[in-house]
Amino acid sequence: MPAPKTLYDKLVESHRVCSLGENDDELLLYVDRTVLNEYTSPQAFTGLREAGRRVWRPETALGVVDHVNSTRPDRDVLLNEERDIQSAYFAKNCTDFGIELFDLFHRQQGIEHVVMPELGLILPGEVIAAGDSHTTTYGAFGSLGFGIGTSDIEHLLATQTLVYRRLKNMLIRIDGVLPVGITAKDVIMAVIREIGASGATGFAVEFAGPAISGFSMEGRMTICNMAVECGARGALMAPDETTFRYIEGRPRAPRGAQLHAARESWSRLRSDPGATFERTVEIDAAEIEPMVTWGTSPDQAAPISASIPNPDDEPDADRKRDASRALTYMGLEPGAALSSIRIDHAFIGSCTNARIEDLRAAATVLSGRKVAAGVKAIIVPGSSEVRRQAETEGLDRIFLDAGFEWRQSGCSMCLAMNDDVIAPGKRCASSTNRNFEGRQGAGARTHLMSPAMVAAAAVAGHLCDVRTLGTA
Amino acid sequence: MPFEPFTRLTAHIAPLRASNIDTDVIMPKIFLKGIDRKGLDAGVFHDLRFLPNGTPDPKFVLNRAPWTEARFLVAGDNFGCGSSREHAVWGLLQLGIRAIIAPSFAGIFFDNCARNGLLAIEAGSDDVDHIMDHARAGAKVTIDLPAQTIETVGSTIAFDISERRKFMLMNGLDAVGLTLKRRDEIAAFEASYLAERGWLTEPERIDR
Ligand code: SF4
Numbered sequence: 001m002p003a004p005k006t007l008y009d010k011l012v013e014s015h016r017v018c019s020l021g022e023n024d025d026e027l028l029l030y031v032d033r034t035v036l037n038e039y040t041s042p043q044a045f046t047g048l049r050e051a052g053r054r055v056w057r058p059e060t061a062l063g064v065v066d067h068v069n070s071t072r073p074d075r076d077v078l079l080n081e082e083r084d085i086q087s088a089y090f091a092k093n094c095t096d097f098g099i100e101l102f103d104l105f106h107r108q109q110g111i112e113h114v115v116m117p118e119l120g121l122i123l124p125g126e127v128i129a130a131g132d133s134h135t136t137t138y139g140a141f142g143s144l145g146f147g148i149g150t151s152d153i154e155h156l157l158a159t160q161t162l163v164y165r166r167l168k169n170m171l172i173r174i175d176g177v178l179p180v181g182i183t184a185k186d187v188i189m190a191v192i193r194e195i196g197a198s199g200a201t202g203f204a205v206e207f208a209g210p211a212i213s214g215f216s217m218e219g220r221m222t223i224c225n226m227a228v229e230c231g232a233r234g235a236l237m238a239p240d241e242t243t244f245r246y247i248e249g250r251p252r253a254p255r256g257a258q259l260h261a262a263r264e265s266w267s268r269l270r271s272d273p274g275a276t277f278e279r280t281v282e283i284d285a286a287e288i289e290p291m292v293t294w295g296t297s298p299d300q301a302a303p304i305s306a307s308i309p310n311p312d313d314e315p316d317a318d319r320k321r322d323a324s325r326a327l328t329y330m331g332l333e334p335g336a337a338l339s340s341i342r343i344d345h346a347f348i349g350s351c352t353n354a355r356i357e358d359l360r361a362a363a364t365v366l367s368g369r370k371v372a373a374g375v376k377a378i379i380v381p382g383s384s385e386v387r388r389q390a391e392t393e394g395l396d397r398i399f400l401d402a403g404f405e406w407r408q409s410g411c412s413m414c415l416a417m418n419d420d421v422i423a424p425g426k427r428c429a430s431s432t433n434r435n436f437e438g439r440q441g442a443g444a445r446t447h448l449m450s451p452a453m454v455a456a457a458a459v460a461g462h463l464c465d466v467r468t469l470g471t472a
Numbered sequence: 473m474p475f476e477p478f479t480r481l482t483a484h485i486a487p488l489r490a491s492n493i494d495t496d497v498i499m500p501k502i503f504l505k506g507i508d509r510k511g512l513d514a515g516v517f518h519d520l521r522f523l524p525n526g527t528p529d530p531k532f533v534l535n536r537a538p539w540t541e542a543r544f545l546v547a548g549d550n551f552g553c554g555s556s557r558e559h560a561v562w563g564l565l566q567l568g569i570r571a572i573i574a575p576s577f578a579g580i581f582f583d584n585c586a587r588n589g590l591l592a593i594e595a596g597s598d599d600v601d602h603i604m605d606h607a608r609a610g611a612k613v614t615i616d617l618p619a620q621t622i623e624t625v626g627s628t629i630a631f632d633i634s635e636r637r638k639f640m641l642m643n644g645l646d647a648v649g650l651t652l653k654r655r656d657e658i659a660a661f662e663a664s665y666l667a668e669r670g671w672l673t674e675p676e677r678i679d680r
Contacts, residue, residue: 017661018654021636028651030661032672040556042507051648056658068505089507123671133556133580147580149558151587151647159651161658165583165634197492198550201576231550233579254671262671297492318548322491415555417501436496436554438519 004272029164040131044154045093058098110383113351120250140220142239184219185450189291201231295326310334345428346458350414353431354382365455371403372461429457475589477644483543487607494554512563552581
């Protein structure tokens with residue numbers, strides 16, 4: 001009997017070209033697919049050009065403009081000169097090296113991690129590496145997705161492989177039944193709070209348990225997407241019927257006999273009974289509440305019913321110093337209720353939470369309600385496809401009637417590389433993934449939460465529990 | 473791209489106590505709009521290094537003697553977390569930083585360091601505390617890569633590094649060139665891998 005293997009071990013094994021070190025801990029890993037964006041790829045193409053190298057399998061790469069572009073409804077506005085340079089160079093690179101490009105005005109343009117799955121390009125059993133840390137999203141399909149830097153993009157394009165360090169295995173089980181109104185975002189935020197911002201550094205994390213298999217693919221993607229915020233460089237979920245149903249019929253997904261053969265192979269993609277995980281974390285779903293962050297690291301989070309923590313209660317000296325620094329930056333006083341924090345901005349968007357289900361959840365909260373006076377609220381759909389779908393369902397009317405701006409697709413205020421920037425000292429309820437200092441603009445203050453919670457905060461004018469909105 | 477090899481270097485080491493220092497802080501987004509690697513030294517820790525009026529903030533460690541001369545950093549847990557932007561590593565190197573010591577690094581940042589000749593050393597927390605004290609006192613340390621040691625006044629601390637990474641750092645080697653020497657091996661793997669997975673090469677359906 002071969003030793004039982006984890007899903008992660010199986011994926012690495014099936015993509016291992018050869019070993020590069022002793023103990024097989026460094027190896028050459030074959031990569032099935034990549035997605036490129038305009039801001040982390042330019043120097044990789046320059047490197048290829050300078051060395052006279054070609055792209056190994058250009059048909060396995062897709063270029064998408066998402067980070068720097070405007071999301072204004074009328075975005076054929078003048079882009080500034082520098083942005084022009086990046087997008088123009090990106091287009092030239094894709095043309096010269098034979099890579100398909102979704103530029104700003106392409107019908108399928110969107111955030112890379114939303115576009116890839118919706119096209120049916122992400123399949124169970126694949127390895128996908130890309131120049132963006134949230135490539136972990138694809139683990140929701142039972143594929144290994146992880147972020148790489150620009151030198152590794154160059155390496156991948158030139159060789160279809162990466163020099164890869166094997167990770168340790170971690171299992172995170174979400175047992176029990178999720179309370180009504182608790183979303184995938186709350187689950188992953190609770191996980192990050194539990195294990196810390198570096199809790200999964202050096203690990204590939206497999207998520208399991210009834211709460212996980214109960215989520216749709218959108219919810220699963222939210223969890224795997226944000227797993228990188230606790231350091232995971234690979235977040236896996238065993239594929240199941242939900243996965244297969246999501247893939248079937250997508251424009252670029254296999255069909256017919258090929259799909260049949262694929263499903264046969266995909267059904268073996270799960271950790272064997274008795275496989276070894278170096279670390280196991282168990283979380284009781286029933287205890288999870290709607291989560292918000294209060295600090296400047298994604299693990300500085302708490303249930304919405306809690307108060308702003310007092311750094312003096314923190315026994316660990318480093319964590320205490322980090323917490324008090326975070327509170328200073330955030331302009332918050334210990335002891336006040338989290339639900340008393342007033343906001344200036346509400347943002348629903350990003351590769352974490354701007355898929356169609358996220359917009360539906362927000363619309364449910366916003367229907368018949370109005371954004372509070374003084375709150376600037378915008379919704380940026382994850383892709384042009386999501387935008388069209390939302391309009392077909394009439395969600396755009398609900399958002400506009402509530403007082404939200406309804407935008408074109410892109411990363412937008414998730415990292416504020418375009419003109420969607422928050423002013424110093426202003427505070428935002430945000431459905432994104434990073435509350436770092438300056439992430440949404442120099443001096444801007446970010447509170448992470450689910451899209452429904454952002455919608456509720458927008459209506460109330462302060463952070464609040466979406467479950468009690470209107471009854472309080 | 474080949475880079476400057478690292479062997480042995482003695483220099484000041486700047487202490488950065490915080491944990492979770494992310495790449496947004498190391499290289500703010502306004503410096504990410506170029507298409508080459510130039511000029512990124514100006515962006516390193518920009519919002520900490522400079523006051524809003526653009527003059528150096530005298531309180532920030534890299535603006536204070538002797539750390540204006542620092543070639544090493546010692547930092548808290550999970551250094552380099554967040555965005556995959558390699559600009560953070562390019563900028564640190566352009567500023568003259570050649571090694572960083574921390575209890576742990578974020579995975580992508582750690583790999584980005586290795587690809588560019590920036591030595592990232594994972595050390596135990598006690599060792600990091602010890603080095604942090606030396607750094608704060610303004611003492612120099614010596615990092616010896618062949619010997620895998622960090623020498624401070626009165627102590628020598630050993631560190632771990634994979635043989636392959638050490639070899640690449642000591643020789644300034646470009647990984648792409650090395651991997652392409654295995655071109656035939658990759659092609660053979662690819663042929664058998666794809667032969668078993670017809671759905672991966674089925675003509676892509678285009679829905680434009
Ligand atoms: S939406 Fe945010 S996290 Fe996602 S790819 Fe864009 S910038 Fe990165």
